[in-house]
Amino acid sequence: MxxxxxxxxxxxxxxxxxxxxxxxxxxxxxxxxxxxxxxxxxxxxxxxxxxxxxxxxxxxxxxxxxxxxxxxxxxxxxxxxxxxxxxxxxxxxxxxxxxxxxxxxxxxxxxxxxxxxxxxxxxxxxxxxxxGRWCLRRPLDLAAVEQTLCKKAIQHPQKCIDSYMEYALANQSKFSLAEVCLLLFLVVEQLREDYDQEEEGVLLSRDDMESLYDSIQDGLKELGRDNMASTDAVYFKQLAGLFKLLAETKVVNKWKRNRSEL
Structure with missing residues (x-):
């Protein structure tokens, strides 16, 4: 310039x-x-x-x-x-x-x-x-961008997460657990913020967020070969902590730190 x-x-x-x-x-x-x-x-x-x-x-x-x-x-x-x-x-x-x-x-x-x-x-x-950073900090918002811009129907985030988990489980040998888990971690952090505020997110009701909680928790258990405890209570902070069992703690801490800077 x-x-x-x-x-x-x-x-x-x-x-x-x-x-x-x-x-x-x-x-x-x-x-x-x-x-x-x-x-x-x-x-x-x-x-x-x-x-x-x-x-x-x-x-x-x-x-x-x-x-x-x-x-x-x-x-x-x-x-x-x-x-x-x-x-x-x-x-x-x-x-x-x-x-x-x-x-x-x-x-x-x-x-x-x-x-x-x-x-x-x-x-x-x-x-x-x-x-750029908005899409990393709140990846689920991407599902609604086309609806906002073009007034088109969106694919529900539940279907997006289910498809991603299916792909991740089918291709575990091609990627490290850290590579597979990063996107899921960012999604969980977004859900934690929306759910803990006791307000409905841009896209999701509390029921939708709880359904995603169950899907991600089940998916993480499969990725971890069931070597993970699960809970019926919806506690996104605890769910975020499960990623440390799949990727190294220092890796997850870096994800969290980087997200806070976005």
Missing amino acids: KDPSLTARLVKSMAAAANIDISVKCQIGMFNSEDDLQTLNQEDYQYMTKYISMIHNAGTSHVILHTRPAILSLSPVKNRVMPTLNYDFVNQIASDFRGKVKITMNGGITSLHQLSSLQSNDKHSIYSHMA
């Missing part, structure tokens, strides 16, 4: 070498350090429009904009939270380049409700929305 002409040359070279569409993903601005951080102004906006115009002329028609500016002296983890999200900045860019460049909005999307809210406020200029 410091050198728009360099980015443009790279885009032009890639477009010439490969018969594919070239997209560019970047922040909405940049600062060298925390001391330099300030609210983006008209000069910053003009720089961004110049940048996008140059790479568009070089051959890209799709730009993914992260809604935080980057602070170059900070780590990626700190850059996720330190600069303020600026959705209005991206919406204005999308409006100004409408019909010329497809603008995808990225950054800070954490729920279906927020996604719907962003869609209702973008005045139909945003081409699409990109989310």
Whole structure:
């Protein structure tokens, strides 16, 4: 981003070498350090429009904009939270380049409700929305994204989990238990949060969550060759603890720590 002409040359070279569409993903601005951080102004906006115009002329028609500016002296983890999200900045860019460049909005999307809210406020200029950590933190929400965006019927999470368990059990020899269990652990952590709040999740009633509890508990027992105790009580924290019997404790602790940083 410091050198728009360099980015443009790279885009032009890639477009010439490969018969594919070239997209560019970047922040909405940049600062060298925390001391330099300030609210983006008209000069910053003009720089961004110049940048996008140059790479568009070089051959890209799709730009993914992260809604935080980057602070170059900070780590990626700190850059996720330190600069303020600026959705209005991206919406204005999308409006100004409408019909010329497809603008995808990225950054800070954490729920279906927020996604719907962003869609209702973008005045139909945003081409699409990109989310990464949300899908890792709350994987069951993926089942409802298509319903939210396209008003299509969803495959119930119970069926998704049952299909995954069937696949995992049939292919145990191809994967380590840690690889098989990671997705299930993330699902259990999402269910634990929703269930412990004594509120219905975005998709699931308490009855649905309890049914998933039983399915996952039974699946973990099969993966562990029945060398695991089960309980009739619904206690997601205890269920999450069972993963330490299948994968190493330090591995599960790392999963939990990484999820807390999402």
